[in-house]
Amino acid sequence: MTNERRNVRFWAERVGLGLATVCMVGVLSSCFSTQSMSDADARTMGMQLETKIWQQMKNQQLSDLKSEMSPAFQSVHWFGSKDRDAELELIKALKLGNYELSDWGITHTPDTLIVTYKVAVKETIEGKQGATQPAARMSTWQKINGQWMWTTHANLNAF
Numbered sequence: 001m002t003n004e005r006r007n008v009r010f011w012a013e014r015v016g017l018g019l020a021t022v023c024m025v026g027v028l029s030s031c032f033s034t035q036s037m038s039d040a041d042a043r044t045m046g047m048q049l050e051t052k053i054w055q056q057m058k059n060q061q062l063s064d065l066k067s068e069m070s071p072a073f074q075s076v077h078w079f080g081s082k083d084r085d086a087e088l089e090l091i092k093a094l095k096l097g098n099y100e101l102s103d104w105g106i107t108h109t110p111d112t113l114i115v116t117y118k119v120a121v122k123e124t125i126e127g128k129q130g131a132t133q134p135a136a137r138m139s140t141w142q143k144i145n146g147q148w149m150w151t152t153h154a155n156l157n158a159f
Contacts, residue, residue: 097122
């Protein structure tokens with residue numbers, strides 16, 4: 001083999017290996033990257049998700065609500081914490097009047113939304129009437145298999 005052919009082969013192998021490496025890095029990075037969400041999009045999404053679950057609770061759409069909840073869901077109330085099934089039982093017995101959501105605060109990562117807000121609502125939980133002035137709430141939403149799932153909720157209303 002002549003020197004010229006060896007040089008061509010040498011560089012062809014190196015260029016081919018380089019292109020293959022660049023392509024592999026591109027494929028792998030697209031597999032492991034998560035798409036970022038703007039603050040405005042996260043705010044809109046968080047508000048939509050919370051508004052939807054409040055409508056489902058008020059209308060007693062428990063099967064729809066359950067489909068929005070992570071199997072690892074946990075809530076906390078003045079009387080203690082509940083897992084998903086216990087929270088659904090609480091919601092089933094919930095007496096919820098008209099409500100108004102306000103004072104939104106939303107932080108996020110590509111697959112997590114932390115949503116804080118206040119709600120003014122007439123509600124009865126565990127047989128007790130809650131205060132009707134706006135009270136703080138907080139929920140966490142996690143994107144699991146492409147779907148936003150409700151994972152935690154804190155009810156900070158005074159009872």
